[in-house]
Amino acid sequence: MNDREMLIRAICANPTEDTPRLAYADWCEENGVRWHAELIRLQCGGASDAKIRGFLVRWRKKVDAVREMREAFLIRDAFSFCIGNHDRAHPVPSNRLAYVERGFVSRVSGTLADYFEWRDDIFATHPVRGYYVWDKQPTLRRNPPTLNYDWSQPSLYGFYREGELTEYGVPPSPYCTLPAEVYDALPEPPTGVRAAYPDGFQAHFALSRACVKLGRKRRDELWAK
Numbered sequence: 001m002n003d004r005e006m007l008i009r010a011i012c013a014n015p016t017e018d019t020p021r022l023a024y025a026d027w028c029e030e031n032g033v034r035w036h037a038e039l040i041r042l043q044c045g046g047a048s049d050a051k052i053r054g055f056l057v058r059w060r061k062k063v064d065a066v067r068e069m070r071e072a073f074l075i076r077d078a079f080s081f082c083i084g085n086h087d088r089a090h091p092v093p094s095n096r097l098a099y100v101e102r103g104f105v106s107r108v109s110g111t112l113a114d115y116f117e118w119r120d121d122i123f124a125t126h127p128v129r130g131y132y133v134w135d136k137q138p139t140l141r142r143n144p145p146t147l148n149y150d151w152s153q154p155s156l157y158g159f160y161r162e163g164e165l166t167e168y169g170v171p172p173s174p175y176c177t178l179p180a181e182v183y184d185a186l187p188e189p190p191t192g193v194r195a196a197y198p199d200g201f202q203a204h205f206a207l208s209r210a211c212v213k214l215g216r217k218r219r220d221e222l223w224a225k
Contacts (some may be wrong), residue, residue: 001033003027003120004024004027004031007020007023007024008024008029008125009025009026010023010069011017011122011127012123012126012127012219012221013106013127015106015127015129018044021026021040021102021103021104022044022109023046023201024040024103025037025040025041025103033068033072034106035059035062035065035066035068035069035098036072036103036220037071038055038059038191039055039100039103040102040104042055043100043101043102044102044103057186058130059212069140072094072120073098073100073105074098074105074118074121074126076123078103078187082097082098082099082100095107095109095111095134096110096111096114097110104127105122105125105126105128106128106129106130107124107128107129107131107132108122108128108130108131108132109132109133109134109174110131110133110134110153110180111133111134111135111197112133112135112136112178112182113135114145115131115133115211115215119211119214119218119220120222121220122215123215123216123218123219124219124222124223125189126175128181128212128215130212130216131208131211132204132206132208133204133207133208133211135175136159136175136176136207137175137176137200138158138159138176138197138203138204138207139157139158139159139160139172139173139175139176140157140195141156141157141158141167141193142168142219154191154198155198156191156193156197156198156199157184157196157197157199157200157202157203158176158189158193158195158196158197159176159177159178159186159195159203159207160172160177160178160183160195161177161180161184161195161203162177162178162179162185164177164181168207178207181205181214182211182214183195183210184212185208185211185213185214186206186209187209187210189202189206
């Protein structure tokens with residue numbers, strides 16, 4: 001394992017710490033990756049949006065730097081990346097984006113197929129804390145099921161496991177079904193109904209947590225080899 005790999009693992013294992021990121025910035029500067037060193041220091045130092053925009057204006061004029069950015073952030077052809085104030089972004093964007101925070105990808109928005117294709121690479125090299133699956137939508141669930149809309153019944157939103165039938169005994173839409181691996185990783189909801197949450201946002205957040213849980217588990221398996 002070389003110095004770069006050791007620093008990357010330290011960053012992924014300690015996502016809230018700035019020290020390993022700044023150490024990696026020093027490594028980048030020493031090895032000629034000046035754009036990444038500058039970006040890490042800017043974002044770790046709490047730089048304003050104006051300073052980040054200035055950084056992008058300067059470096060995006062250099063073709064090699066743009067190519068290096070896409071390679072560093074593992075950006076695929078259909079993806080783009082966002083550097084800036086992420087808290088202003090919609091929590092479940094409907095496009096393919098990688099959000100860069102403190103110099104590394106922290107959140108990703110993509111399809112579930114993108115997740116399985118990208119998971120090994122992105123979680124092994126970036127401290128990802130959120131993966132928003134925009135091609136899966138939680139559906140309204142009832143417990144107990146009722147054919148008539150009853151306002152006294154709580155509205156629950158969630159997913160089904162592939163091959164599972166709905167409470168009404170019919171196959172669910174593919175948009176709300178999940179592979180068994182992902183379904184089983186969903187956190188236990190406060191409703192007491194498996195994979196059903198009080199609202200759609202909590203259901204999406206639960207799916208994101210499941211993706212991160214599986215990604216980190218896979219990362220640890222790869223690192224142990």
